[in-house]
Amino acid sequence: MSITVPTQQLRRDIITKVRRAVVKLGSYVLTTPSWKLDRKVFVDITRSIAHLAQSRGIQSVIVTSGAVATGMGKLGFKERPRALAQEQAAAAVGQIGLMALYERLFARHGMNVGQMLLTHGDLRDRKRFLTIRDAMESLLELGVVPIINENDSVVVDEIKFGDNDYLSSLVTNVAQADLLIILTDIDGVYDKDPHAAPDARLIQLIQDVDTRIEQLAGAAHSTISRGGMASKIKAAKTAALFGVPTIIANGKQPGILLDIFSAKQVGTLILPKENKLTSRKHWIAFTLKPQGIIQVDAGAEAAMVGKGRSLLPSGIVGVKGTFGPGEAVSCCTSSGHEFARGITAYSSEDIEKIKGLKTSQIQNVLGRCPCPEVIHRDDLVILKDL
Ligand code: GLU
Numbered sequence: 039m040s041i042t043v044p045t046q047q048l049r050r051d052i053i054t055k056v057r058r059a060v061v062k063l064g065s066y067v068l069t070t071p072s073w074k075l076d077r078k079v080f081v082d083i084t085r086s087i088a089h090l091a092q093s094r095g096i097q098s099v100i101v102t103s104g105a106v107a108t109g110m111g112k113l114g115f116k117e118r119p120r121a122l123a124q125e126q127a128a129a130a131v132g133q134i135g136l137m138a139l140y141e142r143l144f145a146r147h148g149m150n151v152g153q154m155l156l157t158h159g160d161l162r163d164r165k166r167f168l169t170i171r172d173a174m175e176s177l178l179e180l181g182v183v184p185i186i187n188e189n190d191s192v193v194v195d196e197i198k199f200g201d202n203d204y205l206s207s208l209v210t211n212v213a214q215a216d217l218l219i220i221l222t223d224i225d226g227v228y229d230k231d232p233h234a235a236p237d238a239r240l241i242q243l244i245q246d247v248d249t250r251i252e253q254l255a256g257a258a259h260s261t262i263s264r265g266g267m268a269s270k271i272k273a274a275k276t277a278a279l280f281g282v283p284t285i286i287a288n289g290k291q292p293g294i295l296l297d298i299f300s301a302k303q304v305g306t307l308i309l310p311k312e313n314k315l316t317s318r319k320h321w322i323a324f325t326l327k328p329q330g331i332i333q334v335d336a337g338a339e340a341a342m343v344g345k346g347r348s349l350l351p352s353g354i355v356g357v358k359g360t361f362g363p364g365e366a367v368s369c370c371t372s373s374g375h376e377f378a379r380g381i382t383a384y385s386s387e388d389i390e391k392i393k394g395l396k397t398s399q400i401q402n403v404l405g406r407c408p409c410p411e412v413i414h415r416d417d418l419v420i421l422k423d424l
Pocket of ligand 1: 065102103104105106107129187188190200201202203
């Protein structure tokens with residue numbers, strides 16, 4: 039393809055600016071086919087991260103998988119257990135070995151590691167999110183390598199991230215990183231399924247994650263890791279909206295991190311969006327899970343989307359779900375199309391009473407008027423912009 043030269047230049051421009059990277063390591067990268075920790079990979083990755091820190095001042099935050107996989111190996115499970123409790127047991131056993139190995143190998147380079155096990159509940163509360171962000175900053179300032187995983191042994195469905203690709207894209211915001219590297223067991227994103235088509239070609243550059251790319255990535259799932267290429271693409275799209283580029287590459291390839299930081303043409307580079315969201319708006323759009331729906335009329339939609347206005351009660355035609363003030367909601371047209379997300383100032387019960395009314399009537403109907411808007415524009419993210 040004729041894009042090779044400009045792509046290379048683009049890589050160099052991006053890579054030379056990186057000061058802090060999130061490095062996500064998948065279960066297949068970190069374990070052997072018999073679900074033991076793959077020591078060679080750990081040695082290579084830890085050596086590279088230490089080298090980048092010590093010779094170029096580049097900080098890394100690791101998002102690690104492999105707890106369930108290596109726990110399964112230790113407990114003699116032949117396949118990923120179906121029962122949640124068994125999966126949690128595997129994670130509890132596996133997580134220790136995982137951290138012990140990271141600790142031992144980073145110590146060879148005089149570096150400490152710090153473990154942070156997160157659940158979705160930890161990040162969806164803004165205060166806790168900010169506390170975790172401060173703790174992360176502190177670890178990095180102290181020269182420690184933060185190592186993150188989902189807290190699988192205690193997590194239940196309602197507070198699950200689901201997969202570590204998604205978690206890693208949220209961590210770019212927590213860590214205020216400027217690059218996301220997703221290391222997996224294939225070389226990157228292909229134009230066809232490389233397992234089925236021998237002529238499949240690696241895509242070196244994705245400028246924008248559109249529907250074509252999403253379909254290409256398919257919905258591949260495996261028995262050990264929770265995401266497939268589709269979840270990696272989704273993570274890259276989420277990071278792009280925080281202004282962060284992503285590189286998806288093969289973590290089994292020795293020296294891969296050093297190749298990436300030498301701007302070699304490895305893996306697939308996904309470019310960031312120019313109109314990036316602020317940390318808070320990114321958190322509203324991607325970390326929060328909407329607890330209900332507010333349906334609005336065409337006039338309100340046009341004002342919110344076209345003019346960046348807040349949502350007032352007069353434009354609301356319906357409300358679905360039960361939620362309290364301060365919770366995340368989806369804003370939909372009456373045909374059900376979701377066009378925005380935001381934090382509501384009123385509960386679903388109150389919105390039911392004030393929908394369609396003028397702001398001046400709120401006081402009469404509810405006996406109080408904490409604020410004129412149902413969703414203030416600062417708490418609103420228009421999805422069409424994304
Ligand atoms: N947190 C899981 C583990 O450590 C991995 C989740 C994933 O594969 O995305 O095993």
